[in-house]
Amino acid sequence: MANVISVENLSKKYGKLIAVDDIYFEVRKGEIFGLLGENGAGKTTTLEMIEGLRHPTKGKIEVLDCDIVKDRNTIKERIGVQLQSSAYYHFLTLKEILDLFASFYSKNLSSKELLKMVGLEEKSASLIGNLSGGQKQRFSIIASLVNDPEVVFLDEPTTGLDPIARRNLWDLISKIKNQGKTIILTTHYMEEAEILCDRVAIMETGKILVLDETHKLIEQSHFPYSISFIVKKISQQKLSELKKYSEVENVFGKENKYTLKIETQEKLNKALKTVQTINPESLTVGRATLEDLFIELTGKTIKD
Amino acid sequence: MWKLFISDLKMLARNRQALFWVLFFPLMFTAIFGLFFGKNINIGTIAVIDKSNNQISQGLVTTLEKTDVFKIQTESDLPAAKDEIQRSIISAVVYIPKNFGSTSPTAPKQVEIIYDPGGQVYSSLSGIVNQYLTSVNYQIQNSEPIFSSTLEPVSNRTLTYFDFVLAGVLGLALMNSSVIGLGVSMAKYREDKILKRITTTPVKSWKFVLAEVFSRLVINLIQIIIILGVGKYLFDAHIYGNIFILLPVVLVGAFLFQLLGFVVASFSKTADAAQGMATAITIPMMFLAGVFFPIDSLPKWLYTFVQYLPLSPLLRIIRNVMLEGTSPFLTPKNSVIIVAWIAIALLVSIYKFKLSDE
Numbered sequence: 001m002a003n004v005i006s007v008e009n010l011s012k013k014y015g016k017l018i019a020v021d022d023i024y025f026e027v028r029k030g031e032i033f034g035l036l037g038e039n040g041a042g043k044t045t046t047l048e049m050i051e052g053l054r055h056p057t058k059g060k061i062e063v064l065d066c067d068i069v070k071d072r073n074t075i076k077e078r079i080g081v082q083l084q085s086s087a088y089y090h091f092l093t094l095k096e097i098l099d100l101f102a103s104f105y106s107k108n109l110s111s112k113e114l115l116k117m118v119g120l121e122e123k124s125a126s127l128i129g130n131l132s133g134g135q136k137q138r139f140s141i142i143a144s145l146v147n148d149p150e151v152v153f154l155d156e157p158t159t160g161l162d163p164i165a166r167r168n169l170w171d172l173i174s175k176i177k178n179q180g181k182t183i184i185l186t187t188h189y190m191e192e193a194e195i196l197c198d199r200v201a202i203m204e205t206g207k208i209l210v211l212d213e214t215h216k217l218i219e220q221s222h223f224p225y226s227i228s229f230i231v232k233k234i235s236q237q238k239l240s241e242l243k244k245y246s247e248v249e250n251v252f253g254k255e256n257k258y259t260l261k262i263e264t265q266e267k268l269n270k271a272l273k274t275v276q277t278i279n280p281e282s283l284t285v286g287r288a289t290l291e292d293l294f295i296e297l298t299g300k301t302i303k304d
Numbered sequence: 305m306w307k308l309f310i311s312d313l314k315m316l317a318r319n320r321q322a323l324f325w326v327l328f329f330p331l332m333f334t335a336i337f338g339l340f341f342g343k344n345i346n347i348g349t350i351a352v353i354d355k356s357n358n359q360i361s362q363g364l365v366t367t368l369e370k371t372d373v374f375k376i377q378t379e380s381d382l383p384a385a386k387d388e389i390q391r392s393i394i395s396a397v398v399y400i401p402k403n404f405g406s407t408s409p410t411a412p413k414q415v416e417i418i419y420d421p422g423g424q425v426y427s428s429l430s431g432i433v434n435q436y437l438t439s440v441n442y443q444i445q446n447s448e449p450i451f452s453s454t455l456e457p458v459s460n461r462t463l464t465y466f467d468f469v470l471a472g473v474l475g476l477a478l479m480n481s482s483v484i485g486l487g488v489s490m491a492k493y494r495e496d497k498i499l500k501r502i503t504t505t506p507v508k509s510w511k512f513v514l515a516e517v518f519s520r521l522v523i524n525l526i527q528i529i530i531i532l533g534v535g536k537y538l539f540d541a542h543i544y545g546n547i548f549i550l551l552p553v554v555l556v557g558a559f560l561f562q563l564l565g566f567v568v569a570s571f572s573k574t575a576d577a578a579q580g581m582a583t584a585i586t587i588p589m590m591f592l593a594g595v596f597f598p599i600d601s602l603p604k605w606l607y608t609f610v611q612y613l614p615l616s617p618l619l620r621i622i623r624n625v626m627l628e629g630t631s632p633f634l635t636p637k638n639s640v641i642i643v644a645w646i647a648i649a650l651l652v653s654i655y656k657f658k659l660s661d662e
Contacts, residue, residue: 086498
């Protein structure tokens with residue numbers, strides 16, 4: 001698959017602060033690529049350098065085979081950008097905003113079609129202020145599609161939305177992918193990255209810790225399997241037996257809830273047998289999540 | 305860019321708060337000053353108590369009435385009239401005692417003027433009264449004054465204080481709508497990341513800025529026409545200059561203030577900061593650049609400084625053109641100051657006003 005974006009040896013310094021520290025990656029045509037990390041990990045800075053909004057201190061960026069420094073305007077014609085928590089004009093209607101932004105490009109889509117795509121056609125004469133959070137976010141995404149771009153940049157598209165609105169947005173993002181566009185997004189929701197992204201890079205303090213296809217990343221986890229169960233009472237003997245096969249965690253201080261983190265399939269089977277002998281009230285066998293991997297890698301949990 | 309210009313115009317028309325500053329605020333000043341000073345200047349009410357009621361005293365009353373400077377009301381009781389001064393209902397009392405002007409040697413020889421020292425009427429009032437009495441003195445002594453003065457106005461035009469203020473309000477309106485209006489709205493665009501969003505598109509920054517400037521110039525034009533129209537047709541303002549010279553002059557001023565708006569937006573990170581900074585610039589200028597009173601009456605040390613404020617030369621030129629009908633380039637110094645300010649503000653805006661963060 002051809003690369004749509006390639007980033008080499010990219011760094012960004014603000015005085016003494018190193019926001020992005022010598023990173024390399026490629027984004028392939030037609031995929032959803034996720035940049036994951038905490039606030040301040042350097043996701044947005046990286047994205048904005050690729051979009052041509054910030055100047056790299058060092059390194060080389062190519063977007064659609066064009067150099068971001070030399071061919072900035074050619075690139076801008078062919079990409080769509082949704083900024084993190086960006087607002088739009090307060091005194092223009094949705095249709096007027098889309099038409100205005102479309103007029104900036106040589107190639108453009110009809111505002112009617114775009115609004116229809118996200119179910120906002122009835123709101124076309126409304127002002128931004130009259131939309132709900134989810135509607136605003138959907139609008140902000142279609143506003144980045146006015147020029148029918150080949151690459152779409154979405155910076156934390158679902159931050160601050162309720163679960164339903166977030167799921168709506170996931171649908172929209174997959175829809176955009178199915179149109180053949182390449183999407184690069186940032187998020188600090190592990191679940192979102194796991195569901196949406198084909199490939200993920202996890203960033204911390206300006207560095208990329210790991211980068212791979214999402215499912216492979218999860219398999220790379222030191223403990224790819226897990227068992228959770230709830231039991232009223234467990235004997236010390238059974239507990240030490242379980243500890244042979246797994247790492248036992250007493251979850252969130254709940255006395256009777258346990259989680260076992262397990263390294264191999266074989267240990268999983270053995271541990272499962274032991275658990276069954278103690279008659280747990282509830283039992284779940286699962287795979288590790290991206291969040292588990294993230295915690296393993298960074299030694300901390302994601303904060304909002 | 306046409307689309308941007310039209311969109312900007314739509315937004316300006318839909319933004320009620322901005323329209324307040326652009327239209328209502330200056331109209332409010334026009335109306336207030338128009339109501340006070342529009343049709344004739346009336347600087348206070350004078351009570352006249354004529355206890356003598358003879359030819360000389362009646363002559364004095366008629367003279368006072370003819371001046372048109374005060375409103376005259378006749379009363380009969382001195383303590384009651386004094387009380388009215390204290391309660392600020394009237395500004396002064398002219399008391400003509402009984403038998404004043406009669407030939408009897410014991411008859412009183414003086415007219416009393418009782419006034420409120422806080423008011424402004426007494427100097428002109430005593431001047432008028434004394435002038436009348438002097439002429440009566442001459443008549444009685446059958447002599448002619450040896451020295452006298454003649455009055456010759458530069459032109460036959462009537463100009464009132466309202467005309468002076470109306471020109472000031474024009475400048476004030478331009479300054480407020482541009483420095484505050486544009487400064488705050490640009491800072492708000494930055495805060496809302498609209499400016500940043502614009503930079504993600506291929507549109508050129510200068511087109512964005514120019515569309516903003518042109519749309520605001522259109523609004524300024526409407527603003528000026530409304531203010532002049534209301535001033536002239538509702539409050540009888542005197543406009544002697546050619547409107548087609550006045551409008552370009554005023555638009556140059558508007559352009560200067562828009563640049564100052566961009567300077568404000570360059571140095572403020574939030575809309576609130578911009579509001580504060582814009583107010584800090586406009587309020588002192590409103591009082592020190594000659595909107596409501598001529599600044600040459602300020603103390604000299606202050607005048608040497610305030611005559612160079614951006615609004616000062618603009619108001620001098622607007623008054624020259626609008627009230628005297630002279631050329632805007634009558635005093636080259638004024639034009640030089642304005643061009644200098646435009647150059648400074650333009651340079652600062654070009655180097656400091658950025659759409660993007662870097």
